[in-house]
Amino acid sequence: MTYSLNFISVELALVLGALLILMAAVFGAGRKTLGFAALATVMIAIFRLPATMPPGYPVFDGMLVSDTFGYGMRLFILLTVAMVVLMSLAYAWPQDEDMGEFYFFILVATVALNLAACAGNLAMVYLAVETLSIVSYVLAGYFKRDILSTEAGVKYFLFGALSTGLMLYGISLAYGLFGTLDMSFIGSRIAAGDAHGPALVVAAVLILAGLAFKASLVPFHMWVADVYEGAPWPVAAFLSVTSKALGFVLLARIFFSNAVVAVPFWSGVAPVIAILTMTIGNLAAFHQNSVKRMLAFSSVAQAGYIFAAMALGQAGLSTAFFYIAIYAFMNMGAFAAAAFLSPADAQLEAYRGLGRRAPVMAFLFSVFLLSLAGLPPLAGFMAKFFVISAAVEARDYILAGAVVLNSILGFFYYLKVIKAMYFDDETSVRECLVPWLGYLLVGGCAWGVIFLAIHPQAILDILALMFV
Amino acid sequence: MISLGHFVALSTVLFCIGLFGVLTQRNAIRFLISIELILNAANINLVAFNRYLAPASAEGQVVSLFVIGVAAAASVVGLILIISIYRQRQSVFLDDFNLLKW
Numbered sequence: 001m002t003y004s005l006n007f008i009s010v011e012l013a014l015v016l017g018a019l020l021i022l023m024a025a026v027f028g029a030g031r032k033t034l035g036f037a038a039l040a041t042v043m044i045a046i047f048r049l050p051a052t053m054p055p056g057y058p059v060f061d062g063m064l065v066s067d068t069f070g071y072g073m074r075l076f077i078l079l080t081v082a083m084v085v086l087m088s089l090a091y092a093w094p095q096d097e098d099m100g101e102f103y104f105f106i107l108v109a110t111v112a113l114n115l116a117a118c119a120g121n122l123a124m125v126y127l128a129v130e131t132l133s134i135v136s137y138v139l140a141g142y143f144k145r146d147i148l149s150t151e152a153g154v155k156y157f158l159f160g161a162l163s164t165g166l167m168l169y170g171i172s173l174a175y176g177l178f179g180t181l182d183m184s185f186i187g188s189r190i191a192a193g194d195a196h197g198p199a200l201v202v203a204a205v206l207i208l209a210g211l212a213f214k215a216s217l218v219p220f221h222m223w224v225a226d227v228y229e230g231a232p233w234p235v236a237a238f239l240s241v242t243s244k245a246l247g248f249v250l251l252a253r254i255f256f257s258n259a260v261v262a263v264p265f266w267s268g269v270a271p272v273i274a275i276l277t278m279t280i281g282n283l284a285a286f287h288q289n290s291v292k293r294m295l296a297f298s299s300v301a302q303a304g305y306i307f308a309a310m311a312l313g314q315a316g317l318s319t320a321f322f323y324i325a326i327y328a329f330m331n332m333g334a335f336a337a338a339a340f341l342s343p344a345d346a347q348l349e350a351y352r353g354l355g356r357r358a359p360v361m362a363f364l365f366s367v368f369l370l371s372l373a374g375l376p377p378l379a380g381f382m383a384k385f386f387v388i389s390a391a392v393e394a395r396d397y398i399l400a401g402a403v404v405l406n407s408i409l410g411f412f413y414y415l416k417v418i419k420a421m422y423f424d425d426e427t428s429v430r431e432c433l434v435p436w437l438g439y440l441l442v443g444g445c446a447w448g449v450i451f452l453a454i455h456p457q458a459i460l461d462i463l464a465l466m467f468v
Numbered sequence: 469m470i471s472l473g474h475f476v477a478l479s480t481v482l483f484c485i486g487l488f489g490v491l492t493q494r495n496a497i498r499f500l501i502s503i504e505l506i507l508n509a510a511n512i513n514l515v516a517f518n519r520y521l522a523p524a525s526a527e528g529q530v531v532s533l534f535v536i537g538v539a540a541a542a543s544v545v546g547l548i549l550i551i552s553i554y555r556q557r558q559s560v561f562l563d564d565f566n567l568l569k570w
Contacts, residue, residue, distance in 0.1 A: 123531045130538045134545050141549050147556050151565050153549045158499055158562070161542055162490055165506035168535060169483055172513035172528075176476070179522040181531065226568035 007052050007059045007066055010045045010074065011111045017041025018107035025100020035089040038103035042082045042110070049075060062182050063121045070118030072466040073249050077113045080242045080328050081106065083441060087336045088234040090438035092343040094143065102142060106238065109135040113242060117249050122171045122181040125250060129167070129210065133160045136243060140231040152230025159213065159223040167210020173203035183254065201265050207254060215247025217307055218276040221300045225284070228296035229346070233339035236292065240299040240335065241328050248306060248324060256317055270311035271399050278304025278406040285413045291338050292346035294413055295331075298372055301410060302327055308403055309387045312394045318463045319390045323383040325459045326452055330371040330380050333445030337365035340434045340442070351417060353426025361434055362421045364446050371449045373414040374407045379452040386456075475516035482509035496550050496560045500543065507539045 005012075021037050029037075049071070059066055084106060093099065109132050116128035137160060141153020171181065177199055178186045190200075213220040228236040255266060281301030288294040306327065309320035341361055342350040355362045371380035384407055391400035452459060482505055489502025511532040518528025554560055 123527070123534065126531075127534060127538065130542065134538075134542050137545050137549060141552070144552055148567055150549065150553045150556060151568055154496065154553050154565060155568070157546045157549050158496065161500070161503045161546060162506075164542075165486070165503050165510070168510040169506060169513070172479075172510040172517070175514060175528055175531075176517040176521065179517070181527060229568050 003057055004059045004064075007064065008115075010048045010052055010078075011114050013045050013048055014041060014107050014111050014114070017044070018104045018111075021107070022100060022104045025098065025104070029100070031093070031099045032089070034099050034103050035085060038085045038107060039082060039089070041107060042078055042085060045110075046075070046078045046082070049078070058120065059118075062184070063124045064115065064118045065120035065184070066118065068468060069252070069466045072462060073117040073245075074114050076245065076325065076328070077110060077117060077242055080245070080332065081110045081113075081238075083328075083332050083336075083445070084234055084238045084242065086437055086441040087237055087332075087339065090336075090435045090441060091232075091234055091339055093232070094146075096145070097143060102139070105135045105139050109139070109238070109243075113246050116246055119250070119253065120183055122174060122183060122186075122254075125183075125254070126164070126168055126171055129214065129246075129250070130164050132243065132246065133164055136160070136235075136239065139235045139238070140227050142232055142235060146230075148230040149232065150230075152227045155223055155230075156227045159220075163210045163213035163220060166206045170203045170206025170208075170210070173199060173206070177203065204255075204265065208251075211247045211250050211254070212273070213247075215244055215251065215307070216277075216300050216303050217247075217273055218280050218300075218304075221277065221281070221303075224300055225288075225293045225296040228299075229290060229292050233292075233335060233343070236296070237332055237335035237339070240296070241332050244299065244303060245324050245328065248310070248320060251310060252317060252321075256314065267311075267313065270307065271396065274304050274308035274311045274399065275402045276304075277301070277307060278402065282406050282409045282413075286409075288413070289348055290346045291342075291348055291351060291417055294348075294417065295334060295338060298410070298413070299331060301406065302331065302372065304406070305384060305387055305403060308399055309390055311399065312390055312396060315394055316387075316390045318460075318467045319386045321463055321466070322386055322456070322459055325463075326371075326379045326383040326449070329445045329448035329452065330368050330378075333442055333449065334365065334368035334372060336438065336445065337361055337368060337442050340438045341365060341432060342430075348417065348420050349427050350430075351420050352424040353421070354432060355422035357426070357429075358432035358434070360439070361432070361442065364442050366418045366421065367446055367449060369414040369417055373411045377453060379449045379456070382453055382456050472516060472520040475512060475520075479509040479512040479516070482506075482512065494562050496553075496562060499562070500546055500550070504539065504543070507535060511535055 021034055025034055056066055112128045112131035116125060119125045119128060137153055137157040140156045141150050143149035175181055178189055216224045278301045281297050281304055285294050285297030288297060306320050306323045309316035309323060341354050341358060371378035374381045374384040388400050388403050486502045486505030486509060490499060493499050493502060514528040514532040550560055557564055
């Protein structure tokens with residue numbers, strides 16, 4: 001019990017910080033104070049993390065597992081949430097919005113994410129995913145007087161409630177098949193060949209549906225553009241990086257437990273989903289007139305590349321998480337730079353001429369876009385290169401070809417934004433003021449994108465520890 | 469004599485009704501009710517499997533209690549969002565939520 005409490009002390013610190021922030025907001029603390037308090041809470045959680053380093057006992061009777069994978073993912077989640085909080089601090093929020101609840105919800109979502117990342121039981125998976133979802137619905141609809149934000153919240157809710165409902169039904173079927181919800185037990189039963197044909201496939205498909213929604217895989221990607229467009233920029237960044245990564249973490253946890261790709265249909269279905277996701281994401285991004293919607297569909301396409309690595313089975317798992325780590329830097333950077341360049345209006349016209357009015361930020365935005373596209377010296381290229389070489393090694397030439405073709409397709413719409421910033425005449429002369437915190441965040445992401453291109457080994461070493 | 473098969477049949481029918489409702493209903497409230505049907509189908513599964521297949525532990529029953537609680541919380545948030553959009557648009561029909569293109 002003491003061990004279990006020590007293990008979740010990170011999450012307890014987050015809950016405590018969240019409650020304090022909520023109380024501080026009630027007593028009228030300012031936006032900056034609340035934001036820095038949230039940042040401090042996440043920092044405390046990060047520094048607390050090494051103390052919970054796993055000796056590997058089951059936590060709370062196996063509800064959580066303490067393994068290096070969960071440990072690494074908790075660190076990843078806390079770091080990306082710290083970036084989201086930084087972005088919220090620097091972002092130009094509308095004057096009449098209260099910020100106390102915002103940071104409260106972000107921290108509560110972090111707790112749910114952390115618990116999901118080390119879930120050892122399907123009941124825990126459901127509870128954590130549902131907690132995260134409920135909080136995310138509110139965050140997407142955070143501007144309650146804004147007609148677009150409310151619509152985004154409603155759409156996210158309707159899609160999200162359906163997909164978690166499907167996942168829960170799949171979990172209940174798995175319970176019927178194995179008589180337990182413990183994932184390691186289920187994994188060993190499947191490894192022993194105890195799987196029961198069609199019922200197991202139905203359960204797996206339903207669980208996959210719930211996770212595909214979080215990871216925005218086709219055909220559960222329809223909400224992405226609408227929700228990102230209506231939601232505040234920092235929330236869109238949170239959904240596209242942290243929440244999406246969680247979908248992949250749980251896919252790895254559930255479908256790759258005990259070193260078996262748990263269900264026989266994986267190798268048939270997964271590559272198809274991967275190819276559809278990247279192609280549909282890229283084609284839809286192509287004709288978007290809003291930079292936010294374009295980035296939303298680009299994040300769908302990126303999810304396709306990540307899932308392509310996962311579709312290769314155990315061999316591609318660490319490649320997928322290498323991609324996720326790099327994707328976090330470049331996508332967070334792109335969302336942050338886009339938000340700082342034009343906080344209120346995400347239409348492409350609003351970005352015209354920003355290369356002259358905000359040269360530093362526009363340059364960094366271009367770096368992130370080129371990295372997302374996969375231009376050779378940048379980290380995004382390394383990530384794509386590893387996916388392609390993993391696919392070639394597995395002799396899956398169709399998948400490798402699809403990734404190559406899609407990467408080329410992606411260049412066109414990323415370059416469209418860069419062209420608008422540098423070569424088009426401006427339609428407005430709006431000042432572009434970015435606080436120093438904004439430069440700190442975007443600069444940090446840019447450093448990550450460039451540093452990881454030169455030293456991908458830094459991430460690979462950590463991944464080698466995570467997948468032992 | 470009521471067997472496990474009856475319970476599973478009931479839950480499957482309930483799940484299919486819920487799924488049918490989700491796919492056909494254009495009213496946000498009906499959509500929400502259909503989702504509740506899916507959740508309750510899962511609950512019946514959990515409780516029935518617990519009773520017939522693993523009676524030694526109460527895992528399924530406990531999880532179903534959690535599901536009821538979480539579903540209530542989700543419905544609250546969902547209804548708040550639906551009320552909020554109703555105040556802005558005077559409508560709860562999904563086809564009217566068209567400012568963001570689907």
